Amino acid sequence: MEKTGCAVVGGGPAGMMLGLLLARAGVQVTVLEKHADFLRDFRGDTVHPSTIRLIDELGLGQDFRQLPQSRLKNVAFPVPGGPPVTMGDFNALPPPYNYVAMMPQWDFLNFLAAAAAEEPGFTLLMSRTATGLVRNGGRVRGVRFRTPDGTQDELLADVVIATDGRHSVLRAAAGLAPKEFPVPFDTWWFRLPRYASETGEVAGIVPAFGPGEALLALFRNDYYQMGYLAAKGTDARIRAEGVEGFRRRVAALRPDLADRVDAIRSLDDLHWLDVRLNRLRSWHINGLLCIGDAAHAMSPAGGVGINLAIQDAVATAEYLAPALLRGRVSTEDLKKVERRRRLPTVIVQTVQRVMQRAVFVPIMTGKRSKAPAAALFFARHVPVFRTIIPRFIAFGPRPEHAPAFARRAEPQPQP
Template identity: 45%
Template sequence: MTEQAATSRLGTVSEATVVVAGGGPAGMMLGLMLARAGIDVVVLEKHSDFLRDFRGDTIHPSTLELIEELQLTEKFAKIPYNPVRTTPAGSLEELNIKYPYVAMAPQWDFLDMLADEGRCYPHFHLLMDTEVTDTIREQRRIAGVRYRDRHGQERELRAALTVAADGRHSTLRAASGLPAREYGVPVDVLWFRLSKSESDPQQGIALARVSPGRWIVGIDRRTYWQVAYFVRKGGYAAVQAAGIEAFRQSIRDTAPELVEQAGELKSFDNVSVLDVRVNRAPRWHLPGLLLIGDAAHAMSPLGGVGINLAIQDAVATANILYPALLRAQRTGTPVPEKLLHDVQRRRELPTRVIQSLQRAAQQRLIDPVLRGAEFKVPPLVGVLRRIPQLRRRALRTFALGIRQEHVRTPRVETATEPVLGGQGAPRRNPA
């Protein structure tokens, strides 16, 4: 890190080897892996904490293996989570893998863990409440970002590589002019919280209730249910027009476990709408810029695989780019765009396959139910249950993904005490 950039510990950063926009799973994992490999990295997160109801909680076996490879298993064990071992096709315990379950862990706790570990490396800098607003272009290259700090001041941060990990509504993707192809999705999701009693089951995804016209999933967040209520695309207006009591009654009719809690919804002010999108950028890179995670390919919430796919993107990025980033840090050599293309080539096939499966599930399972049809178990599920070899292959794809990534970067630096990078990352903002 240059002397100029070293002022980041006072809250100002002007230069780094890598700048990552977005402190979600992809951005935080990439920042940690690069910092532990000795690469100066700044992660910019526009919110002041990691608390978001829309964040998914599914940590698949592929990510649990990465956590072990990063020597974070003991820290992760301190996060309260529920192991989910069964799927509609069968049990993950059929697989010969170390972690035969999906850990339902609050994503904000997972991100806090990555941030805490990152602070142990002097090359890691995390600026919270810092919003990326634009790219810096120099001689046909992206040379960094413009951002607004927590005090509202406009600043610039120059970097050899800019990584857009800022989600499905990526500011950097829009600013760079890289388009994304939208794939029609027939559903939206209404999100709301309902209280949870001590007598309720502790099963991770403990509620999955379907009736003609309705599809409800409840995520067990220990002290409350985070409920996902699926509606047809653009259908929220009709739900609102019917009134809050009709909405409460539809919850009671579909999920008897929530009969009493449904009354907690006093108005639609308690309900948020997730505009479900599935899209993919045909090109993930420009000279000096790389898109990963939802910025490159927005995933449906079905299966909860989006988090893990984004993390796999981050690991592949670190594995492929860290030698070139070290050279850039030492000599100022630009990162070859061919290597950025190598990341896309490595991760695009898994993305295409998973998105195709999600779109098929949405169109053939969820959309007919929301149109009023009775739910029918797909014939493929019956085939998988009857044929062990096919079932285990499907379970392995769900658990470990396609082209599973492993940590290949070295661990070259640690600090005995956490290092406060930038403004630091408050674990929780009480406000």
């Protein structure tokens, strides 16, 4: 049985960022990650401008920009018989924070892990699966976990932070149940190749719509990351159609990509995401705080889930580091974090729910098979509309800055 200042359960973006920030404050922090590595495909692969700015404030910007990545510049809706209409142009934002970096999440997590490993108080334990909470005297005192050889162990801590995602084990162990909001669709992620003649500057996100379905194409340097959207509850029907049926769906939505749908070799190439939109009524109990998807699962609309989770991590470090250094984290300290981050969460989820009602519900029910006419009108004729969307996606409400104790100097980033 070991003892640490802060036990962070879950080595995703929020958990790794929180571990780095707390370690730079001088806190003894241990991150438990259930997998042996970070190599999972089709996790959120977007690093938003607010996070890029945070990385610059941490003095890590130059190393970050050396990682393989592409730059997402705009969101465009196709229009039959005419050129696509740009709904949001990230180039309108002040540089160098005028793009969304697209990179495999494992590269980003390894990057954060390497930076955190330079701090003497940081420990990362892989292949440790959280199984429950250690309680004593009405307070959470640590976390129970399973080791690689299958034995049970405990890690005691002054506070436990649950960053273990939308199916959080610790959230369930604490008896915290999220309020669920209806979501009309699920997503199936897969890849299609980009040919050599198509490589170059990444344009952005291009959706295509059909009755009861939609298809997103996220441009990468050497492939398209595709997201197929259909009504919630249709996974069994899609799989019953077989791979040929799914290929026909993709080709019908994007005839220009029909020449490469054979790259979908089997339905095992599809990564199904059961889309959830929820949030906890209370994010904490005595000794435990939930942040990120453990506190509020987000729709993939706008790709803002990672952005919001990392902002949670920054606020958590800011408010809890002084208490951790004193050796006592109170319930009031945990409430401060929740109060700081609840309003931005409510705003983002409200916007996502409005988008679902205005765009996705009519499409999934077959009432509409194209972008809303009102949105296209505003995008064409109201220039400020094209800056509102990227600003909201890039920074969101109440973006956080690196705490003073975590900042390091480096030369100014280049656009």
